[in-house]
Amino acid sequence: MKQPIFLEPLFQERIWGGSKLSKTYGYQIPSNQTGECWAISAHSNGPSVVRSGELKGRSLAKLWEEYPDLFGHFESDRFPLLTKILDANDDLSVQVHPNDEYANEYEYGELGKTECWYIIDCNEDAEMIFGHHAQSKEEFIHMVKQSHWDDLLQRVKIKPGDFFYVPSGTIHALCKGTLVLETQQSSDTTYRVYDYNRRDNEGNLRELHLEKAIEVINVPHKATEIHPALAQTSGGSITTFVEEDYFTVYKWHVQTTMEFIQDAHFMLGSVIEGQGSLYTEEGEFALQKGDHFILPNELSSFKIKGNVQIIASHPNYKGGQHHDMGSTAKQMANV
Missing domain, CATH: 2.60.120.10 (Jelly Rolls)
Structure with missing residues (x-):
């Protein structure tokens, strides 16, 4: 699919x-x-x-x-x-x-x-x-x-x-x-x-x-520092908030058009603001504020048009290798 x-x-x-x-x-x-x-x-x-x-x-x-x-x-x-x-x-x-x-x-x-x-x-x-x-x-x-x-x-x-x-x-x-x-x-x-x-x-x-x-409980408390990474593109931006044992979480802020490469097993997406369209080789799919979706494994590339903000994530293996989603961000930054 x-x-x-x-x-x-x-x-x-x-x-x-x-x-x-x-x-x-x-x-x-x-x-x-x-x-x-x-x-x-x-x-x-x-x-x-x-x-x-x-x-x-x-x-x-x-x-x-x-x-x-x-x-x-x-x-x-x-x-x-x-x-x-x-x-x-x-x-x-x-x-x-x-x-x-x-x-x-x-x-x-x-x-x-x-x-x-x-x-x-x-x-x-x-x-x-x-x-x-x-x-x-x-x-x-x-x-x-x-x-x-x-x-x-x-x-x-x-x-x-x-x-x-x-x-x-x-x-x-x-x-x-x-x-x-x-x-x-x-x-x-x-x-x-x-x-x-x-x-x-x-x-x-x-x-x-x-x-x-x-x-x-963890005693004493020690906050885990996070260092969000921002990748700007001509059509918007991607912020990688955290990449840890269980998940990686991003914010996709599409302002015009952005193209994506997916190298995770699958991805989760939630539209928190705006609207747009997601394009795959099977067609166009409307994105509305409040929509939630999964991008399955076979959907390796796609495009989003519009003015829309999406919180996206994917699972990682605890104790295993994290997906190098930084490389994906670099590919998208070149769009």
Whole structure:
């Protein structure tokens, strides 16, 4: 197949959710407490289905099992990534995610959860919780027991266009007034550390997972530095945000026309702004704000026209060689 596979997003209501997914992208959301758009997902808690074409109605999980050629026979027992858009209308719980080894042992074979965030939009004074100030687990436990949250938690200011890499073991939380595109491992395991004594719709305090959280947190906190690389072309630009064990993430900003060479097994794309068209040898495919798609393995080259911004990603092998997507950026820069 040499054309994009467009997917229908699935929505998750959350206590901290809002209505921006409807207002910003025109999605039909279930309520005004909709926190998550699971845009590209083969996870059992929210699988995507194909929107159109000969594969219409099939789940991404089934495509992974039945059509391995689409994904270049990527060596994984499951679709490795999950793309979301999060509407933090209120503060999320302070949380942490396990790594692969811990999740496999204690979460019934689930993957760990390393993730990253692209800030689509946020309030002028928005911030996020990213890390902590404890120098040992004993100090961390003491500060938690004493509810010294302001002293423990590290807050950072954010603005639209910022990018954060959040490895497993990192204490973090999105805060009120933030719209984020998240690229992550295909996992739904979260350990809550603190939830502002918030109650659910039935009046119950939400469950915390302190014992597991303390086992998996990184102490002391050390932010992983990222160095985004910008490649300008006559038709736009490509920013490579991060290239790590599990994924590589880019922003494609097409302003007129850009040609692309794909040398990854397959790619994921989410249109966060604008509109345009994607051209392959099989035809023209419209791109609208809020669209999500997969570029299958056989689609080795394509062209995008329009004024459109896309967050794109592809999986990497943990511990293996990363794809040299820098060479792709250089090829595109020569267009």
